[in-house]
Amino acid sequence: MEIKELEKLLSEMSLEEKIGQMIQITGSMLSVDSLITGPTETIEISDEMLSMVGSILNIEGAEKMREIQKNYVDKHPHHIPLLLMYDVINGMETIFPIPLAQGCTFSPEMVEQAARISAKEAAASGLHVTFSPMLDLVRDPRWGRVMESTGEDPWLNGVMGKAMVRGYQGDSLNKEYNISGCIKHFAGYGLPDGGRDYDNVEISERTFREDYLPAYRAAVEEGCRMVMTSFNTWNRIPSSGNKWLLRDILREEMGFDGVVISDYSAVEELICHGIAEDGREAAKLAIEAGVDIDMVSSVYVKYLGELVKSGEVEERLVDEAVMRILKLKNDLGLFENPYKDSSIENEKLLFACQEHRELARKVATSTFVLLKNEDILPLKKDGEEQLAFIGPYSDTVQLYGSWSFPTKPEQTVTIKQGVEQKKPGNIFAPGSFILDEEQRAKCGVRENYTKEELSARMDEAVEAAKRADKIVMCLGEHRYQSGECSSRAYISLPENQLELLRRVYQVNENIVTIVFSGRPVELKEVSELSKAVMMGWFPGTEGGSAIADVLFGDAVPEGKLTMSMPRSLGQIPIYYNNFMTGRPNKTGNPAQPCMCYVDEHTTPLYPFGYGLSYTTFTYSDVSLSQTEMQKEDVITAKVTITNTGKYTASETVQMYLRDVKGSVVRPVKMLRGFEKVTLQPGESKEVSFEIREDMLRFYNIDMEYVSEPGEFYVYIGTDSATENMASFRLIKTEGK
Numbered sequence: 001m002e003i004k005e006l007e008k009l010l011s012e013m014s015l016e017e018k019i020g021q022m023i024q025i026t027g028s029m030l031s032v033d034s035l036i037t038g039p040t041e042t043i044e045i046s047d048e049m050l051s052m053v054g055s056i057l058n059i060e061g062a063e064k065m066r067e068i069q070k071n072y073v074d075k076h077p078h079h080i081p082l083l084l085m086y087d088v089i090n091g092m093e094t095i096f097p098i099p100l101a102q103g104c105t106f107s108p109e110m111v112e113q114a115a116r117i118s119a120k121e122a123a124a125s126g127l128h129v130t131f132s133p134m135l136d137l138v139r140d141p142r143w144g145r146v147m148e149s150t151g152e153d154p155w156l157n158g159v160m161g162k163a164m165v166r167g168y169q170g171d172s173l174n175k176e177y178n179i180s181g182c183i184k185h186f187a188g189y190g191l192p193d194g195g196r197d198y199d200n201v202e203i204s205e206r207t208f209r210e211d212y213l214p215a216y217r218a219a220v221e222e223g224c225r226m227v228m229t230s231f232n233t234w235n236r237i238p239s240s241g242n243k244w245l246l247r248d249i250l251r252e253e254m255g256f257d258g259v260v261i262s263d264y265s266a267v268e269e270l271i272c273h274g275i276a277e278d279g280r281e282a283a284k285l286a287i288e289a290g291v292d293i294d295m296v297s298s299v300y301v302k303y304l305g306e307l308v309k310s311g312e313v314e315e316r317l318v319d320e321a322v323m324r325i326l327k328l329k330n331d332l333g334l335f336e337n338p339y340k341d342s343s344i345e346n347e348k349l350l351f352a353c354q355e356h357r358e359l360a361r362k363v364a365t366s367t368f369v370l371l372k373n374e375d376i377l378p379l380k381k382d383g384e385e386q387l388a389f390i391g392p393y394s395d396t397v398q399l400y401g402s403w404s405f406p407t408k409p410e411q412t413v414t415i416k417q418g419v420e421q422k423k424p425g426n427i428f429a430p431g432s433f434i435l436d437e438e439q440r441a442k443c444g445v446r447e448n449y450t451k452e453e454l455s456a457r458m459d460e461a462v463e464a465a466k467r468a469d470k471i472v473m474c475l476g477e478h479r480y481q482s483g484e485c486s487s488r489a490y491i492s493l494p495e496n497q498l499e500l501l502r503r504v505y506q507v508n509e510n511i512v513t514i515v516f517s518g519r520p521v522e523l524k525e526v527s528e529l530s531k532a533v534m535m536g537w538f539p540g541t542e543g544g545s546a547i548a549d550v551l552f553g554d555a556v557p558e559g560k561l562t563m564s565m566p567r568s569l570g571q572i573p574i575y576y577n578n579f580m581t582g583r584p585n586k587t588g589n590p591a592q593p594c595m596c597y598v599d600e601h602t603t604p605l606y607p608f609g610y611g612l613s614y615t616t617f618t619y620s621d622v623s624l625s626q627t628e629m630q631k632e633d634v635i636t637a638k639v640t641i642t643n644t645g646k647y648t649a650s651e652t653v654q655m656y657l658r659d660v661k662g663s664v665v666r667p668v669k670m671l672r673g674f675e676k677v678t679l680q681p682g683e684s685k686e687v688s689f690e691i692r693e694d695m696l697r698f699y700n701i702d703m704e705y706v707s708e709p710g711e712f713y714v715y716i717g718t719d720s721a722t723e724n725m726a727s728f729r730l731i732k733t734e735g736k
């Protein structure tokens, strides 16, 4: 439709019809099976209004979707189609590794391909919008939702967010299998006090702009068509009622012209937050702040009409919001074809098809982060070595993360299946349960077992360990211990699994441990008791085959951590790009007053960017094309990297910058470039990065986004702890 036709349509719609577009309901309100991801109360809505709502969330399946769409369009006064939305976070039917793991690939190309496949399967199922990418910066692993983010680096999150948006949306929404992305959760949801989901967020405006906003901004610039508000407050104002955030920052400063949707019931929750007296005030605050769609709350449906009729809310605000929604529908081509790509045939063709599974396997192998390896990995495929796979993850389909609702668990390749296919004849023993007896995971998931059952499992595993030459311990959190509303006060592995590891260690020290989790976990003891440790995260549908590929050396680990792995809970929050203090920790000796603990190191167990390979790489010194920079100059920074080991492998070469002196203190390091290179044994390659003045900008003392002259360090190395550096001076800048 031409824009003029859309405007005509809008002018012909009644106020009720327009408000209908601004309401989102769950499928359960239409009496169809629907996933409920928020409070279970249904909203009060008349049948007449029900037939005019603009969108539905969290239903799937081409047959059902087509039927719902057909009934709806037929009855709607102007035959406006519905928008159908869902949380396709790790994939639809083919489940990819969780986003935190995808970040560890340092491969935006792979992340884009994974998003593309997720979009294809989602579109086949009838969906038009996915609630992804989640671009909240995360620094506290207690928060359960760190699994949905790509990590602790503001710039890297933006790079990955852009890749996801490209994967979902392609170059035009109405083309085959393209769906809209939705940036969330705007803004600053990633730092709730104490890591408790939904709790207050306290971030200064400077930190908010400098560290928290850039990733959302990057995805807006990539053209993402929807933004979701966050549950949290910023500056003591909940996002869904924060006009400054949604109108001044998002629309004015960032130039976002798409649809803003609230998070689930967040508009109504303005009452609970204590900034609205009742639903009527909540509706007024939210529309004035700029919320276009009220996701599953009773507020717009009940009060928006009377607020407009009484003149308390300008109808213009409703018109603007509805126009944005209609435009999205139009750009998706729904007025011409309300079913878009949904068909049972497409589902059959695409769902977990060979091509998708192959990519899921490739992506998963690239997400594993090898943290330690004392000459035990890779395992030998041929020969007599007896292997025992011990632990509750050694033979389970539960290898996918939270938000994998649409998949069928039986699609998953277990570790047992994966390794037996490569090298049959291994021993498998669960040895323990995932959760401790008193532990509950989200949704009240609890494993019921007696002490005798646990002890029988452990005894069996210890016997297996005695018979084996090498042991692969498959341990981890429950998949529902991370995700929404799954914050943890302890981030260690469940005690019954640690006990299992200790007992196995007593009889056989040849231990490789693979850790499955949705967050960085405390690994000090695991690391001490294992010759090798690898993060498997939640690897998805092809998890078992990917683990087997890496264990047996058919693929070489190449993942790099995108969240620092703390030594202990007390170090949290811990992130690499922190600040120099007046008394930095130079000696690590608390006898000299400095920034340190008396009972723990200040450094993490494994830093951001860290990850080993089966081969070794050496880096040359950093060389710079010039050591003085004028504003227009581009400096090229170079290193030569050499594969000095025995395996062909990939390494992510990372470039960090440090602004030595600013009008406000600057981070000790900031990731500003990376390149993944694959080298054969003995091969060398020169890797270069460009440094431009705009990469040096920050919010100065007057909150202007500028660079300041002075010295800059350029670090290039294998992780954020690298000291391999050179320096240059920025000579002159002329403001913005």
Ligand code: BGC
Residues within 6 Å of the ligand: 037, 038, 057, 058, 087, 131, 184, 263, 264, 484
């Ligand atoms: C979550 C969102 C999600 C929405 C819809 C909310 O509870 O915070 O991330 O997209 O539910 O399922």
